[in-house]
Amino acid sequence: QVQLVESGGGLVQPGGSLRLSCVASGFTLDYYTIGWFRQAPGKEREGVSCITGSDSSTDYADSVKGRFTISRDNAKNTVYLQMNSLKPEDTAVYYCARVWAVTCLKEDYEYDYWGQGTQVTVSS
Numbered sequence: 159q160v161q162l163v164e165s166g167g168g169l170v171q172p173g174g175s176l177r178l179s180c181v182a183s184g185f186t187l188d189y190y191t192i193g194w195f196r197q198a199p200g201k202e203r204e205g206v207s208c209i210t211g212s213d214s215s216t217d218y219a220d221s222v223k224g225r226f227t228i229s230r231d232n233a234k235n236t237v238y239l240q241m242n243s244l245k246p247e248d249t250a251v252y253y254c255a256r257v258w259a260v261t262c263l264k265e266d267y268e269y270d271y272w273g274q275g276t277q278v279t280v281s282s
Contacts, residue, residue: 160184160271162254167276170244178239178276180254187211187230191259192237194228195266196250196278206252207239208262217262222248244280251275 166178180192193208207218207228216228227240237254255269263269 160256162256162271162273164252164254164273164276167252167278169279169281171282172245172280174244174280175240175242176244176278178241178252178278180237180239180273182235182237182256185256187235187237188232189258190256191262192230193255193257193262193269194239194252195255196248196252198250203253203266205264205266209237210260210262212260215262241278244278246280249278249280251277
């Protein structure tokens with residue numbers, strides 16, 4: 159059974175950091191590109207970052223470049239999203255998802271399995 163489980167969200171002050179984890183089970187993580195998406199209240203879901211399974215190439219939304227870092231540990235079946243210098247506009251539910259692809263894909267409809275999401279709230 160394919161599963162993706164996110165964790166690591168929470169409440170943090172502006173300028174703070176969080177590290178999200180996405181633990182995969184039921185499939186071989188090495189072969190898949192993993193994406194992080196987020197959805198804020200009243201807004202459409204947007205892509206944040208992704209990392210390929212083939213060569214761990216990465217991609218980031220312009221809004222998070224220089225602040226977020228995606229990485230993967232295939233031995234632990236886990237993909238991480240390190241989020242630094244957090245801003246109130248980063249507040250959203252964050253989801254990880256997988257896609258059978260050798261490159262990063264930006265469109266969420268390309269991804270076939272999703273986690274349940276983890277809430278990130280940036281507020282003073």
